[in-house]
Amino acid sequence: MLNRSIKNWLRCSSLGTLSLGWTLSATPSLACSQNLEPEQEIAAITAAISEQESGDDYQAVNPESGALGRWQVLPENVISWSQEVLGEVVSTDEFLENPDIQDQIAAYKLSQYYYEALGQTGDSWEAKRFVAAKWYSGEGSLWGDTEPQVFNGQLYPSIAEYSLEVASKAEQIEQCESL
Secondary structure, eight states: OHHHHHHHHHHHHHTTOOOOOSOSOOOOOGGGGGOOOHHHHHHHHHHHHHHHHHSSOTTOBOTTTOOBTTTTBOHHHHHHHHHHHHSSOOOHHHHHHOHHHHHHHHHHHHHHHHHHHHHHHOOHHHHHHHHHHHHHHSOGGGTTOOSOEEETTEEEOOHHHHHHHHHHHHHHHHHHHTO
């Protein structure tokens, strides 16, 4: 399902059906009312975060934070998350070199975050914003925080901007899936 979502995302992107920018004013699209299965929503948000974080590049390394791979996992999370998801510790080098490991860890953690969010909010759109905020900042409840983020002197978008961008991308992916 994840690969299908990514393929549809790329297809829709190349057709020019997406026009996304950093904006804080957005209304959830009709995809929210389509009553998609949670697995479809998780696949869409997973694809959206991959696109946002690295442009789908498994080899990406952030020069400021050291975040790794397609989903830009922080090095300090690789050990604990690999133990949690795979039952064994994976080094950061092995993580970066193995797309399957990256896929498994991201899919597991984002699914975990989505069900946590859906349980708290009961709303698909807010759940997407929560998941994106938690992935970006470690705290899902900050999805409305408009304070720009700074890491090692580098300015990054606010949590609100990031979560809105990712949730909007996920909605676009869902619309493409329903075509």
